[in-house]
Amino acid sequence: MRATHKCKCTKENLEQIRHFVSDHLEGQIDSIIGEQIVLAIDEACANAIIHGNKSDPDKEIQVIISIENKQLEVEISDIGNNEISYTEADATDIQQLVAERRKGGLGLMLMHTIMDQIIFSNEDGRNICRLSKSLN
Amino acid sequence: MKIERTQLDNALKLGIIGDLDASSAIDLDQEMRTALDEGQVKLMIDCQQLDYISSAGLGVFVSYLQDFKEKSGAFVFYGMKDSVMNVFQILGLDQLTSIVPSEAEAKELLNEGDSQM
Numbered sequence: 001m002r003a004t005h006k007c008k009c010t011k012e013n014l015e016q017i018r019h020f021v022s023d024h025l026e027g028q029i030d031s032i033i034g035e036q037i038v039l040a041i042d043e044a045c046a047n048a049i050i051h052g053n054k055s056d057p058d059k060e061i062q063v064i065i066s067i068e069n070k071q072l073e074v075e076i077s078d079i080g081n082n083e084i085s086y087t088e089a090d091a092t093d094i095q096q097l098v099a100e101r102r103k104g105g106l107g108l109m110l111m112h113t114i115m116d117q118i119i120f121s122n123e124d125g126r127n128i129c130r131l132s133k134s135l136n
Numbered sequence: 137m138k139i140e141r142t143q144l145d146n147a148l149k150l151g152i153i154g155d156l157d158a159s160s161a162i163d164l165d166q167e168m169r170t171a172l173d174e175g176q177v178k179l180m181i182d183c184q185q186l187d188y189i190s191s192a193g194l195g196v197f198v199s200y201l202q203d204f205k206e207k208s209g210a211f212v213f214y215g216m217k218d219s220v221m222n223v224f225q226i227l228g229l230d231q232l233t234s235i236v237p238s239e240a241e242a243k244e245l246l247n248e249g250d251s252q253m
Binding site: 032095 | 218222
């Protein structure tokens with residue numbers, strides 16, 4: 001299975017991305033795992049839309065999901081000029097976030113917990129986030 | 137996403153309806169800020185119609201936990217769907233917050249806090 005979805009870089013479009021992912025995962029994997037995968041992709045797309053493209057409605061984001069040989073691969077790409085820095089969001093301690101009253105930092109924690117691998121790259125002016133997970 | 141606000145005798149109830157994601161978390165933030173500014177110390181978060189939560193929504197709750205704690209206040213979540221509870225559990229947030237099945241249990245928990253003060 002392989003499917004592609006494109007939409008403008010607005011936060012309001014996160015819902016349609018979630019529906020796209022859940023529609024294509026339905027029947028392919030366990031529903032709880034599927035919900036977690038939707039969440040991880042939502043987090044990655046929110047990062048790309050908000051931080052990579054400043055929620056610019058003139059920019060586009062593309063999500064490609066594929067399942068082959070029980071391996072899920074997701075590619076989220078945008079044409080953002082900003083390099084996405086994830087160091088600030090790389091919090092590992094939730095108690096630290098509470099004490100510091102921080103709103104950010106949880107997205108990457110969720111992505112790392114849910115997915116097996118996350119790779120960020122910048123290729124030909126596009127920010128690309130690749131997520132993968134074994135469905136065995 | 138919609139938030140329904142109900143003032144009870146000794147607590148503020150916020151009912152969250154729909155998806156709490158990066159586009160709607162700002163509304164929750166405004167409600168939480170207003171509650172704090174009003175001097176509310178007890179908050180009941182009705183999650184019965186909360187269909188989805190992402191880090192944006194969780195981040196809002198996390199950012200106010202310390203503020204309520206410092207005012208000797210509390211907030212309790214109730215009626216959470218399994219999919220939402222799963223997200224709290226992934227992050228260990230279920231260990232830092234009170235989550236109960238029903239509104240009655242939420243009220244009881246907040247009243248217990250009163251009797252211990």
